Amino acid sequence: ALFFYLGVAVVASNLTAAVQRQAAAARQRARTTEDLYLFSKKLAGTGTLDDVLWATAFQIASMLKVRVVILLPENGSIAVKAGYPPDDTLVDADIAAAKWAWEHNRPAGRAADTLPGAKRLYLPMRTGREAVGVIGLDNDKQGPLLTPEQQRLFDALTDQAALAIERIQLVSDVDKAKLAAETDRLRTALLTSISHDLKTPLAAIMGSAGTLKDFGADIPEEARAELLTSVVDESERLNRFISNLLDMTRIGSGAMEPNYAFHFAGDIVGTALSRTAKIVSAHKLNVRIPADMPMLKVDPVLFEQVLFNLIDNAAKYAPEDTVIDIRGWQDGGSILISVIDEGPGIPPDDLERIFDSFYRVRKGDHVRAGTGLGLSICRGFIEAMGGTIRASNRSDRPGAIFTVRMPVPTEMPIMGEQE
Ligand code: ADP
Numbered sequence: 546a547l548f549f550y551l552g553v554a555v556v557a558s559n560l561t562a563a564v565q566r567q568a569a570a571a572r573q574r575a576r577t578t579e580d581l582y583l584f585s586k587k588l589a590g591t592g593t594l595d596d597v598l599w600a601t602a603f604q605i606a607s608m609l610k611v612r613v614v615i616l617l618p619e620n621g622s623i624a625v626k627a628g629y630p631p632d633d634t635l636v637d638a639d640i641a642a643a644k645w646a647w648e649h650n651r652p653a654g655r656a657a658d659t660l661p662g663a664k665r666l667y668l669p670m671r672t673g674r675e676a677v678g679v680i681g682l683d684n685d686k687q688g689p690l691l692t693p694e695q696q697r698l699f700d701a702l703t704d705q706a707a708l709a710i711e712r713i714q715l716v717s718d719v720d721k722a723k724l725a726a727e728t729d730r731l732r733t734a735l736l737t738s739i740s741h742d743l744k745t746p747l748a749a750i751m752g753s754a755g756t757l758k759d760f761g762a763d764i765p766e767e768a769r770a771e772l773l774t775s776v777v778d779e780s781e782r783l784n785r786f787i788s789n790l791l792d793m794t795r796i797g798s799g800a801m802e803p804n805y806a807f808h809f810a811g812d813i814v815g816t817a818l819s820r821t822a823k824i825v826s827a828h829k830l831n832v833r834i835p836a837d838m839p840m841l842k843v844d845p846v847l848f849e850q851v852l853f854n855l856i857d858n859a860a861k862y863a864p865e866d867t868v869i870d871i872r873g874w875q876d877g878g879s880i881l882i883s884v885i886d887e888g889p890g891i892p893p894d895d896l897e898r899i900f901d902s903f904y905r906v907r908k909g910d911h912v913r914a915g916t917g918l919g920l921s922i923c924r925g926f927i928e929a930m931g932g933t934i935r936a937s938n939r940s941d942r943p944g945a946i947f948t949v950r951m952p953v954p955t956e957m958p959i960m961g962e963q964e
Contacts, residue, residue, distance in 0.1 A: 598627035863888030
């Protein structure tokens, strides 16, 4: 009986020990799985490449008890992008091993078949598409760096990291593609409008000038004057178009520095009107700007260009013999100037979009020459001077209203500063 019980006790204690070992291993696995889950959750919520790399380096270092560097491709080679501990630098042998691992998509460096002289072991991070980078590992122990168990854990961690890196790179690729498509769209729009807006006046100028040159002497005085007027008018149109394009590039490159000075709104409207006199000659003008309105602190050249574009549009889109109203008034801390016409107005859906570059309500409408640049220049100039501009429609009858709102200057003009 004694031997029997002894036998049972030995078997039972062995079984208990095995169960305890299994329980410990299961607990360890559960912890690892939870860590992996938390890591994947962290990666999913990370939007920048730096954060993904840092989180990966930290996770691998803390779970596998190793030192980590992560290298990503850069300008045809591969460079360190993150590390844990962070201050790691690579010697030449390591850089060669990392490069080899990257180029051949296989392990290299310490304890590997290739370049074993390197301090670290370099392993490629792979996705279904390709290797996205290389991870270098080392520790202070001798012998193999990772046990088979750790190798599996490492694979799981790098797979997730590689996917997250690929996701971020794809997003940035899509952004770049979008930008390229947008630039392309602008270029096409520019080319289309240039071919129309440059060619039409040029053809007219060439035609008129050619006729004058060849048949000048035989043409009656009146027809000659008409041809000359057409040359001048078309040249002016060309000039307007080219200055619009130049203004646009100034706004686009951010190279616009308004030259502020104090001015009466009435004065700037007056200069704009004298420039537009020919354009609005077939319309009736009604200017109402109170003399006691506070002065504006603006760049007179830019502000005048805005008014010019608005009045030009009103004359272009409203039929002849209709009234163009120019009103100024003060509303609390703002000075407002409106250009109101009796044209067809603007479709409600387009009230914002007409301020986009190259946007025209009636596409391909070549009856009224235009580029879709005028209003975007207006918005660019006014916003550069700290104001706003918006479009609306009249409520009493069809017609568009463009309203510029500028802040009343906080300081008063110093005598003599006003021009
Ligand atoms: P462009 O006049 O050269 O086409 P703009 O940027 O000045 O370019 O104007 C953009 C579009 O807004 C115009 O094509 C036109 O459809 C619309 N628009 C501008 N001003 C008026 C207006 N006063 N009345 C009706 N539509 C207008």
